[in-house]
Amino acid sequence: xxxxxxxxxxxxxxxxxxxxxxxxxxxxxxxxxxxxxxxxxxxxxxxxxxxxxxxxxxxxxxxxxxxxxxxxxxxxxxxxxxxxxxxxxxxxxxxxxxxxxxxxxxxxxxxxxxxxxxxxxxxxxxxxxxxxxxxxxxxxxxxxxxxxxxxxxxxxxxxxxxxxxxxxxxxxxxxxxxxxxxxxxxxxxxxxxxxxxxxxxxxxxxxxxxxxxxxxxxxxxxxxxxxxxxxxxxxxxxxxxxxxxxxxxxxxxxxxxxx
DNA sequence: CATAATGTTTAAGA
DNA sequence: GTCTTAAACATTAT
Numbered sequence: 001x002x003x004x005x006x007x008x009x010x011x012x013x014x015x016x017x018x019x020x021x022x023x024x025x026x027x028x029x030x031x032x033x034x035x036x037x038x039x040x041x042x043x044x045x046x047x048x049x050x051x052x053x054x055x056x057x058x059x060x061x062x063x064x065x066x067x068x069x070x071x072x073x074x075x076x077x078x079x080x081x082x083x084x085x086x087x088x089x090x091x092x093x094x095x096x097x098x099x100x101x102x103x104x105x106x107x108x109x110x111x112x113x114x115x116x117x118x119x120x121x122x123x124x125x126x127x128x129x130x131x132x133x134x135x136x137x138x139x140x141x142x143x144x145x146x147x148x149x150x151x152x153x154x155x156x157x158x159x160x161x162x163x164x165x166x167x168x169x170x171x172x173x174x175x176x177x178x179x180x181x182x183x184x185x186x187x188x189x190x191x192x193x194x195x196x197x198x199x200x201x202x203x204x205x206x207x208x209x210x211x212x213x214x215x216x217x218x219x220x221x222x223x224x225x226x227x228x229x230x231x232x233x234x235x236x237x238x239x240x241x242x243x244x245x246x247x248x249x250x251x252x253x254x255x256x257x258x259x
Numbered sequence: 260c261a262t263a264a265t266g267t268t269t270a271a272g273a
Numbered sequence: 274g275t276c277t278t279a280a281a282c283a284t285t286a287t
Binding site: 076091109110111112149150151152155245246247 | 277280281282283284
């Protein structure tokens with residue numbers, strides 16, 4: 001589930017390919033690969049990825065100051081750097097082949113997500129209306145972005161145009177840690193609530209990265225390892241409840257996350 | 260076999 | 274017009 005921590009792990013995987021000459025590009029499924037063969041030849045062949053950066057759930061592999069390959073992982077994406085001799089993973093959609101006999105495989109089970117090329121990274125970010133990365137904001141900025149929203153707390157947290165990187169799963173954890181009901185309106189939150197949201201956003205995302213974005217490796221006191229309807233709340237006597245918020249499922253403890 | 264799943268864009272509603 | 278919410282997208286695993 002590619003949210004910010006997952007994409008950060010993919011970024012570290014892509015780092016392994018840094019500064020290797022790009023030899024070719026293999027497209028398995030061109031439906032959602034936005035780089036044609038001719039564009040590759042013109043703009044990427046014989047170049048190298050000089051820098052890998054991330055903004056929210058987007059990964060950028062830069063070949064120059066402004067030019068970059070852009071990857072988004074949808075709900076089921078993955079990225080693997082393997083030797084050329086190794087088999088490409090199942091559901092590989094495209095692969096960059098490097099002169100050092102390694103390949104960077106972009107994998108996705110479902111067809112959400114895409115790989116493309118931009119001539120100007122800043123313009124791309126602006127066009128997508130991506131808010132600042134959840135780990136690159138300070139408390140003041142974080143609070144001012146969320147404060148005036150009239151939507152539910154969970155909806156605001158997962159709005160990529162406000163703050164980018166928080167998805168459906170980690171939003172549940174952040175709200176749990178902050179003891180805030182997911183349907184609580186942001187206009188009803190106190191200053192202490194916002195402070196808590198900021199602190200826990202950092203805490204949860206950093207911990208998740210440390211655990212290689214595997215929710216089951218998070219501490220038992222966290223919600224995510226227990227994220228199932230009817231499970232015991234790891235903090236109080238309550239039972240975990242599942243609800244729908246804007247068509248997505250959310251899990252929380254009705255006892256310690258009061259409205 | 261029906262259901263739910265990580266995300267974003269789109270359309271619809273208020 | 275603006276802001277918020279729900280549906281649609283395509284596919285796989287349970």
